[in-house]
Amino acid sequence: MPESPESSSPLSFVPRSYSLPRDIPRQSRYNFRHLQLLRQNVSSSPLRVIAHLDLDAFYAQCEMVRLGTPPETPLAVQQWESLIAINYAARPFGITRMISAVEAKKRCPGLVLQHVATFREGEGGRWAYRDDAAGSIRTDKVSLDPYRAESRKILSVVKEDLSRWRTRLAGVEERGSEPWLQPARLEKASIDEVFIDLSSLVFGALLQRFPKMRECPTGEERTTALPPLSAGALEWAKECALVDLDEQEAEGDAPDWDDVAMAIGSEIVYSIRKAVWEKLNYTSSAGIARNKMIAKLGSGCNKPNRQTIVRNRAVHRFLGGFKFTKIRMLGGKLGDQVTALFGTEEVSELLKVTLDQLKARLDDDTASWLYGIIRGEDNTEVNPRTQIKSMLSAKSFRPSINSVDQAEKWLRIFVADLYGRLVEDGLLENRRRPRTVTLHCRQGAQDRSRQLPIPTGKTIDEMGLLELSKTLLGQAAVDGRTWPCANLSLSVGGFEDGVVNNRAIDEFLVRGDSIASMTTRSNASATTDESRLAEKKRNANITSFFKREHRSAGELGIGELLNVRDPPESKDLDISGQSVDDLDKMALEKTEDANFPFWEDKIASYICNRCEKSVPSFERNEHEDWHFARDLEARDKQAAKTSHGMQMASLRASNDSGKAKTRGDSGRRGDGKSEKGQTRLAFG
DNA sequence: ATGTCGGAG
């Protein structure tokens, strides 16, 4: 039952206190280099913290908010005679997605049934909520615009809260220059889901709350272990949705910094969910873990309105309890194939299969990926792409339609739909425009499509799009084989950015790039001299940025830049604990500039013994950290490869022969080609 | 560059 995160029970999901060691210190598995990787959201960092945030029964909540129905009122969203979303109040009545509206009403007479908004033939291309929509399948087309609009609002609240965190953790006002603390990275995964890479914020919080962590050594010393934590250092609130630890781990054991990182991540996520609830009245669920795959599984574990933390020490037990078909990419034919090949759907069973056995039956890439993924390995990046790549407006016809005339009526509606969305996307401001328009139609099992370039230089308007789509329809219908048509759709794609001045782009590259993305890029394109050069250049830019920042920060006194202050939200969220004493004490310790992680004041250069390039000494730490990150990535490079193609290749190949093969150059290995079977991280 | 296919949410 939806309720405010706050009202559910005060301060759930949030650790009660952090503290520094007071009993027997225990060596951390992590060192200062690992800590530094966190700063740039490097995906191979063993301290990484990823959140997956998922709105509960999203379409249903949108209607609850729009109609103002209370959380305890059962409500379902209807599309023609079927249901596409059911709120949590309705679920106890046995209402599921695949029963009919009539059946639902029988099971729960008090159910509020709200039909989705629709476009209607001859009504000016405007969607509306209509009482008679359910019976108007012949004249109406579903519109998801209201949900897209809510999705955008929610996303902006999430962003706002994340940026509030960054500001607080950075500890200085933004002054128009690059902040030293990277923003959290956000990936919109679908209309109701986002991934957030919280690593950089967690880094900021660690430095803020644990001054010891700022005493970052230089050079070889950077592999010095992080300060130890004592057994009672981290006390989780008892309501915390913590996944149980693996068998060989005990709650009584001293936590390590990855646990602290998760706790901080959880706190940030809690504050985001709270903001979304308070500002927009939506409840959400979340998973917090070291990568996207686990975070995503976690967010589904305690719905609705709960967040689930999967600590690194809990990953194996957590995953062991799942069917592997729940893992992304294994929900389809690849999953079926694996099930058939190994006679099980359980992760715990599949864990017994060796890598070689997997490789005997799947192509190498798929086998390695599968081997890693069921062991909790997933280094895929949180991809900040926010830009839509294509837009599609479609309608299924039952019964089918039979003429160009009928089809053209729908084209008008498609065009109105797409045009409205293009405007939202920035068409009018000339920020973005599509290059192509495509028409698809289906006749029986036969799919066909026709595509045309959108004339460049001319403004795109509804008339123009309609003309193009009519042309396409004409092309598709020449042989008459398109009728009867069961499905028609129009899409635009190949978006290009409008005119932006070059200086802005330049600046964006410098500002937006991180060591993480540089590393990724260099993996993607086998490292050429050019790319190496480009990397170095960016690296230099980043370094010089920090030097700049150092100087301006120097005016304030370096102590201020990273000064200790109250943990954000500490009052609201009751985190504090006794750690304040420790923090105060540590704050008094004078921190030397040389101890700061990101800069040094030397001018000489040295030759890196890894890549044999000359590197200015002041870049040495970054440079070595960069190699370190690459080494980590190289270890599970296979796992990091995404897999859509692998699936297809593997499936296709397995249809031909017994064993799947990778084709083309997709099997190319990077320079980290690494030993077979050596895909696990040393940490985690 | 265009068309086809299939996966996922």
Added chain:
DNA sequence: GGCTCCGACAT
């Protein structure tokens, strides 16, 4: 089941 969105591959 309908509606999107995406990416790989073939041509």
